[in-house]
Amino acid sequence: MADIVSEASTVPLTNSKKPRGRTNRLMIAMLALPTFYSLVFFIGPLIFLIALSLWKVENFRVVPAFTLENYISVGQQMFGNSNYSIAILQSLYVAATTAALCVALCGAFVLALVYTLPSRLHRLALLLAVAPFWTSYILRVFAWQILLAKRGIINTALSAMGIDWQLAVLNTQTATRIGLLHYSAPVIIVILFVTVKSIDRDLIEAARNLGATRWTTFRTVILPLSRVGIVLSFCFASIIAFGDVLSGSILGGGAGRSLVGSVPLFANVIMSDYSGSTNLPRVCVLAIIMVLILVFILMAGMKGSEAAQRSIS
Amino acid sequence: MAEVVVLRRSNPDGRPLLTLLGRVYLGVAFVFLFLPIITLLVFSFQKNQYASIPGQGWSLRWYEKLFSDDMLLSALSNSLIVSPIAATAASIIGFCAAYAVNRFVFPGRSTLAVVIVLPILIPPLILGIGFLGLLSRLHLEGQLLSVIIAHVALTTPAAMAIIQLRLSQLPASLEEASWNLGATEWQTLWKVVLPCAASGIAGGWLLAFTFSFDEFVIAWFVSGFQPTLPVTIYTYLAASADPSLNAIASIIFVFSGLLLAGAELLVIPMVIRASSPGRRSVPA
Incomplete structure (x- = not known):
């Protein structure tokens, strides 16, 4: 330590650049830990996922091998008994509809927040909107379960008020969507808030000055300038929904009904396959399929936001 | 003169109905966001085994x-x-x-x-x-x-x-x-x-x-x-x-x-x- 100090003190005062010589050591010190950790414990598990999918199970133990057996058996069951293809379809359907709903509702929320509240309240409102995200997701899902149940809070409240109509959404994918919406809304609200806030207010004023109605201003100024944020948040919300297990299993009841049918989500299939068989190599194949779909969604999102960016500039 | 008109038009309070609608929507959204949290807080102090309305009285049994x-x-x-x-x-x-x-x-x-x-x-x-x-x-x-x-x-x-x-x-x-x-x-x-x-x-x-x-x-x-x-x-x-x-x-x-x-x-x-x-x- 002492030699570092003495060396640094020879750096002339007029030199406004960083002290020379020790930069590399500091840089390597700062880089070593993150690099090591992400290689071993982030890239590691992902590579292991691929490796494991080629291994096999013998006497209930996973043993190293190089076999495509797992891929073949998953491929055969894609359309067979396990019906992975229908589960993937269900997941895509639920994820896409949830994401669309989420972007629409959160978009309206952000517009209402930014344009109807005085700006001194923006920060507080955003703070409150993000608050639920900090609380336990599994407990919120549990709360939705007792709210939406057949003899749950909402239904008993309705009959206490003398209303005959009853809500019957628990154990359907509608309930899954409610849980997912509640989970992803804070994230999407933040993304869209940053998007809308960064729109130059002068542009909106200019449009209004030139006689545009609020609706026209929204359609021709705010919406086009928010396109990147909208595409990104749609992409983000679909990724969250596609990978989530809790809403589907607790609110959707495992195999919740939707237009696709009473089929579980792909994520739930993966989990129940693991707890049913503990055949890790096979589960890895399913996980890889999921990763491929997610990469596809992500790439589509990137392409989409690039196109949106280009359409502005 | 024109500038004065412009300022008034771009004021958030220019169209009270739309502003009201926006604020009502915000209110509903906040109810949605906080409903689960409030539910669990309230029903942790209720006697009911199964959460329902009306409640059955307060208790610390849980x-x-x-x-x-x-x-x-x-x-x-x-x-x-x-x-x-x-x-x-x-x-x-x-x-x-x-x-x-x-x-x-x-x-x-x-x-x-x-x-x-x-x-x-x-x-x-x-x-x-x-x-x-x-x-x-x-x-x-x-x-x-x-x-x-x-x-x-x-x-x-x-x-x-x-x-x-x-x-x-x-x-x-x-x-x-x-x-x-x-x-x-x-x-x-x-x-x-x-x-x-x-x-x-x-x-x-x-x-x-x-x-x-x-x-x-x-x-x-x-x-x-x-x-x-x-x-x-x-x-x-x-x-x-x-x-x-x-x-x-x-x-x-x-x-x-x-x-x-x-x-x-x-x-x-x-x-x-x-x-x-x-x-x-x-x-x-």
Whole structure:
């Protein structure tokens, strides 16, 4: 330590650049830990996922091998008994509809927040909107379960008020969507808030000055300038929904009904396959399929936001 | 004259009906966002076995039941071991990465920035399966250490993002001034950068802690016979809706409320500052 100090003190005062010589050591010190950790414990598990999918199970133990057996058996069951293809379809359907709903509702929320509240309240409102995200997701899902149940809070409240109509959404994918919406809304609200806030207010004023109605201003100024944020948040919300297990299993009841049918989500299939068989190599194949779909969604999102960016500039 | 008219028209109160509609929508949205939390808080103090309206009177029985429930309590203590350790490690790694990315130009800099942040985009389900495979190979599965290892990887991006946001708001001249006054880079790091980034580090730690404390899927795969709290709650939920869960939920909500107050006071001003380019204030 002492030699570092003495060396640094020879750096002339007029030199406004960083002290020379020790930069590399500091840089390597700062880089070593993150690099090591992400290689071993982030890239590691992902590579292991691929490796494991080629291994096999013998006497209930996973043993190293190089076999495509797992891929073949998953491929055969894609359309067979396990019906992975229908589960993937269900997941895509639920994820896409949830994401669309989420972007629409959160978009309206952000517009209402930014344009109807005085700006001194923006920060507080955003703070409150993000608050639920900090609380336990599994407990919120549990709360939705007792709210939406057949003899749950909402239904008993309705009959206490003398209303005959009853809500019957628990154990359907509608309930899954409610849980997912509640989970992803804070994230999407933040993304869209940053998007809308960064729109130059002068542009909106200019449009209004030139006689545009609020609706026209929204359609021709705010919406086009928010396109990147909208595409990104749609992409983000679909990724969250596609990978989530809790809403589907607790609110959707495992195999919740939707237009696709009473089929579980792909994520739930993966989990129940693991707890049913503990055949890790096979589960890895399913996980890889999921990763491929997610990469596809992500790439589509990137392409989409690039196109949106280009359409502005 | 025309300008006066314009000013009035662009005033938010120009169209009272639309403004009212917007505010009503905000109100409904906030009810939606807070309904689950309020529900659990209220029904943790209700006698009902099954939550319904009207309630059956106030009682503390679920809290009593909770404190004699060894499974939930041991899961809670597991979580209280895992999350602080994971958050601390994630903050240290996150700070190193954020500082390096912010300060140095090196080959693979953008790759590192992406790789560090990637776990947030990968569903925990995938990471959980991968971790189970890797850790069982290293004979590290089914213990608290395995959950900690996985949670550090999961929460580092969040911690790093917050810390980097803070570091990017510090003027580079701060470090240069310190060097000019004769401090070494290490001294500058220790005595100038670290104190200035303290709010970011604290925010990152709280975010990492919260992520780890609430994380379910990865813990479900790797925790084995040492379940963390969300894993045990899931087991309870799969069996039946036990109102002890309401009681533990209330405790956790109050706890997260405190964390939230701390974290949002630290983090939200940074996000807002980053998103309003017009007013660049000098970081305190």
